Every structure is written in structure tokens, then in C-alpha cells.
Amino acid sequence: MLEKTVIVWFRKDLRLQDNLALYEATKENNVILVYIHAPDEEDMGMGSAELWWLHHSLKALQEELQNYHVPLILRKGSSQEVLQQIIKETNAAALYFTKRYEPQISERDQQISNLLTKQGIDVQSFHSNLLFTPGTVRNKQGNVYKVFTPFWKQARQQVVEKPVPKPKHITSKLPSDFAVGQLDELGLLSAYPWSDKFNRYWNPGEKGAYTKWRDFSQDAIEHYDDQRDIPSKEGVSKLSPHLAWGEISTRSMWYQSKEKLDLVSNEEGEGDRYKQIESYLRQVVWRDFAYHQLVSYPHVINQPLKDAFRAFPWLKNTEALERWKSGMTGYPLIDAGMRELWETGWMHNRIRMITASFLVKHLLIHWLEGAAWFRDTLVDHDLANNTMGWQWVAGSGYDASPYFRVFNPILQGEKFDKDGDYVRKWVPEIADLPNKYIFSPWTAPEKVLTQLGIKLGQTYPDRIVDHKAARERALMAYYEMKEIKNM
Known part of the structure; x- marks a missing residue:
């Protein structure tokens, strides 16, 4: 018997693997999967190229959800108003989502959480887009790190939560007259035909992300430190757009890389291979460092830190x-x-x-x-x-x-x-x-x-x-x- 109807609010976590909000919501619940396009609520707006990526990432997510026979509800407008309307139409009792840490977005999320909680809605947010919750990696004095190298050394000692698997099944029952929404209605593709070019270089979506990670982690990662500064070589992972939209889990990447490091460290004379892989892990942690800085000093988006x-x-x-x-x-x-x-x-x-x-x-x-x-x-x-x-x-x-x-x-x-x-x-x-x-x-x-x-x-x-x-x-x-x- 299903316990309750839970809305899972997708944002920059467009994946099924290691998505804690989704994973927890699918435990014996009726789940409504929602994406709301609200560009005016972003701290610095959204660019045309990333909107192209978002369009194709949402399309890929829709296709993946077809394997579960579950629709992705698409809406455009005020996040708060859209969520309240969906709660009303579906009689949802809970809202689950993955945390975001941009200043304006974080403030908006808190306002929505406070409002819905007062209305009796169970609101739960989950950390699964970074290795560490921003602000938790601190020095011995309890202060935020201002230099990356000691941050990296401390981060290496931190425990990274293990990734969770994809849901085995997703139950999603909607009212008979409920409108799912069409991707084209979001208006993500600009008048400039980016797709004429970008389609030749990219495959947005979770499947494309994990394919790229698999190929990179099997070979190029072991030459990463030597080749990462040479732009004419395929020496980097090119996973950055997939990470930006949360199509791949950094925790999965972390654990798979650590397993590789453990294997290499036990092999005699493999110090160089260890250095190559560790160099890539530093870059993954650098991404976390950027978010720790953003949360600690939110004015940096348009003001100098110094x-x-x-x-x-x-x-x-x-x-x-x-x-x-x-x-x-x-x-x-x-x-x-x-x-x-x-x-x-x-x-x-x-x-x-x-x-x-x-x-x-x-x-x-x-x-x-x-x-x-x-x-x-x-x-x-x-x-x-x-x-x-x-x-x-x-x-x-x-x-x-x-x-x-x-x-x-x-x-x-x-x-x-x-x-x-x-x-x-x-x-x-x-x-x-x-x-x-x-x-x-x-x-x-x-x-x-x-x-x-x-x-x-x-x-x-x-x-x-x-x-x-x-x-x-x-x-x-x-x-x-x-x-x-x-x-």
C-alpha cells in the first residue's frame, strides 16, 4: 500500500543514479516527478548555451523515465506557485529535492520550504550534488579554508557518503485530467541555432555522462596529469557540462577513482599511475572548494572577494x-x-x-x-x-x-x-x-x-x-x- 504522494522536484540533478531525493521518495510512495523552468529566479540568469543543454538533458531524462513508465511533469513560471498548484491538483503530502547552494536560489528554497511546512507539507532536502556539504570542511580553528591545498588535504580525510543506486521501480499515479506539459513549451532553445553545432560535440543526459566517464576512467585518467594542460589532446574528461546539470554523481566518480587508487597503490612501481589519478580527484574536489567559497562569501558572484x-x-x-x-x-x-x-x-x-x-x-x-x-x-x-x-x-x-x-x-x-x-x-x-x-x-x-x-x-x-x-x-x-x- 502506498504511503503518500511525494513530489520530487528536479533541478540541477537530472539523473536517476545516486539521486537521494528520488531514492528516498520512491520507497513505497506515489511519486510525482517535476521540473520547473524559472530562469528569473536564478542568481545571474541563464545563458543560451546552457539552456540548449538543459533542453536535451530533460529530453534524455524523459526517455530514461519511459523505462519506468513514468512521466516527467514540465512547468514554467514561479517555482512556489507551480509547486502549490501541483500539490493542490495531486493532493501531495510531501516535497523532496536536492539542495542547491547559489545565494538567491538557496534563499528561495528556504522561503518555499517554510511556506509549505506551515501548510502541513513534509519538505525534505538532500545533499547529493557535491562530495561535501559546503562549510563542513574547516581548519583546526573552525574557519573556512581560503587556500585550496590545505582544503584538499583535509577533504582527503573526510568521509564521502556512498552513492545510492537507481530506484528499482517508480510508482507515479496522476489524476486523469492532469497535464504533463511539453518540453517545447518551456522555450529553452534560443533563436540562435546552437544545435546545428553542439549536436556534433555533445550527448546531454545521464547515459551520455556515464558513457563519457566510463571511457575516461578506463584509460585517459591514467595520463591525466601529463596531458591535462595540452589543449590539442583528449586529455581531460569533458564531464563539466554533465556535472553542471547533475547528470552524473561526483560521489560515484570519487568512489570509483578511489578504488582505482587502492588497486594502483598495491602494485609495485605504480607511483606515476597513482599521481595521474589523484590529480584528477583534485579537480573534482576543486569544484567543491568553489561551492564552499560561494556559500561562505555569497557576494563573490558580482563583487571582488578581496x-x-x-x-x-x-x-x-x-x-x-x-x-x-x-x-x-x-x-x-x-x-x-x-x-x-x-x-x-x-x-x-x-x-x-x-x-x-x-x-x-x-x-x-x-x-x-x-x-x-x-x-x-x-x-x-x-x-x-x-x-x-x-x-x-x-x-x-x-x-x-x-x-x-x-x-x-x-x-x-x-x-x-x-x-x-x-x-x-x-x-x-x-x-x-x-x-x-x-x-x-x-x-x-x-x-x-x-x-x-x-x-x-x-x-x-x-x-x-x-x-x-x-x-x-x-x-x-x-x-x-x-x-x-x-x-
């Missing part, structure tokens, strides 16, 4: 910003990264750091401008990670790269794209240049450029700034900020 940077003399330069966005800066490594982003909705992490540094240091444009562009064009946009990444590059976050460390896009190319394969792929106008000129085409003799049909300023743009001059200007701005702070 107060001194409130006085930084950022420049307004619309033309320079547009050239950066479109991959037309004249610096091939920067342009390759920005074009990869526009084409695929994703960018290699090493290149993210270099392109972001170029914006805030070479061009002196506020990091919020870059964060907004990434938010609109990344299929893996995640508020905590995007914010932390930009504050790290800008030097305004904790455990950040010092502002006075200015990446040289030429040397970075020579170091991480040694043969120019990445640049040649994304900047075909200069693909025939010899390696010695591929990262700085303006240094090529005019004869070489003419022979290859390259005319700087026409077939490929002149560089937007001189690196040396831009570096000096950035350092002057930094010291100006410090003087203002000390006045």
Missing part, C-alpha cells in the same frame, strides 16, 4: 571586448580559445585561464564582462566555478593567481601547444605559418606572409595590443589600486 580590488581602474572598451569575444584579437592562442568556445560551447581549462587573463590584464576589462560572456556561451556554466575561475584570474579571489602574474600568450602557446596543433585547428587563416611564427604572426617576414596569402589587418587581424606595453599598463593599474587602498 576588498582592495573595488578600487581597480577597469576600462570600458566595447570594441576590444567584442574582438575578444569573437576571437579577433590578433593573438592566435587567444583567438583559438574564443573560437573553440563559440563553436563547441566549451573551452579547455588551460585556455580559459589564458583568455580570461588576457581580458582582465591585457585589455583591463572587468572580469564580470568575461564572466557574463562565459555564462552565455558555455554549456558547462556553473555559477560557483565560473565565479571562482574569474576571481582567480583577476587576482581578487582567495588562493588566486597574483594580478601581477600576466600570462604571455606567445610563451603560453609555445609551452602548451608546442606544435601549434590547437591554434591551426581553430585559426585556419594562419594554419600554414611555420611553428616559429604561429603564435606571433606579426614577427613573420613579409615575404613569408605574402607567399602564404596572409595579410595582417585583412585576412587575419593585427594584434589588439602589444604584450609588453599591455603588461606594463596592467602593473601600473595594479599599483594604482594599491595606492588608493592605502590612502
